[in-house]
Amino acid sequence: MYARAISLLIHFVGVGTLFATIIAGWIIDGRYRKTTDWHAKLLYLRLLRPIGLLSPLGIVIMLGSGIANMTISGLGVFSAAWLSVKLVFFALAVISGILFGIRGSQRTALAARLAEGKAPEGAEKKLAALDRQQRMFYIVQTVLLLIILALSILRPAA
Numbered sequence: 001m002y003a004r005a006i007s008l009l010i011h012f013v014g015v016g017t018l019f020a021t022i023i024a025g026w027i028i029d030g031r032y033r034k035t036t037d038w039h040a041k042l043l044y045l046r047l048l049r050p051i052g053l054l055s056p057l058g059i060v061i062m063l064g065s066g067i068a069n070m071t072i073s074g075l076g077v078f079s080a081a082w083l084s085v086k087l088v089f090f091a092l093a094v095i096s097g098i099l100f101g102i103r104g105s106q107r108t109a110l111a112a113r114l115a116e117g118k119a120p121e122g123a124e125k126k127l128a129a130l131d132r133q134q135r136m137f138y139i140v141q142t143v144l145l146l147i148i149l150a151l152s153i154l155r156p157a158a
Contacts, residue, residue: 085151
């Protein structure tokens with residue numbers, strides 16, 4: 001009984017970590033978009049890096065505790081439809097996070113070149129496109145995590 005409670009508590013810590021990274025990222029990204037000084041923009045983008053590095057920690061916590069919860073509950077990956085669907089959305093969130101982590105690094109590098117005045121022609125246009133993609137990432141991640149949370153709470157029947 002205590003093992004399940006501890007495993008669920010750890011799982012909630014993982015969920016909280018992921019939501020905290022999304023919210024913090026959204027706030028810092030908003031500050032980044034509002035400033036016009038390139039050095040300030042670069043500072044905000046560099047602040048996003050440690051926030052983004054917390055996401056894999058949340059993923060590992062959720063994955064480990066989720067497997068523990070499944071084992072304790074006697075569930076297999078395909079034994080409950082809601083769990084299978086949840087795992088698909090979790091995989092989509094992980095893949096999306098990896099891809100946009102790479103995009104975020106590209107965005108920071110491009111902003112650094114713009115701050116130094118050494119950016120190639122069309123760099124501001126490319127940075128604007130990367131900014132739009134990053135905003136879309138926050139929306140997609142939030143929706144995916146809300147779907148995962150809803151599936152965990154509601155556990156709809158197949």
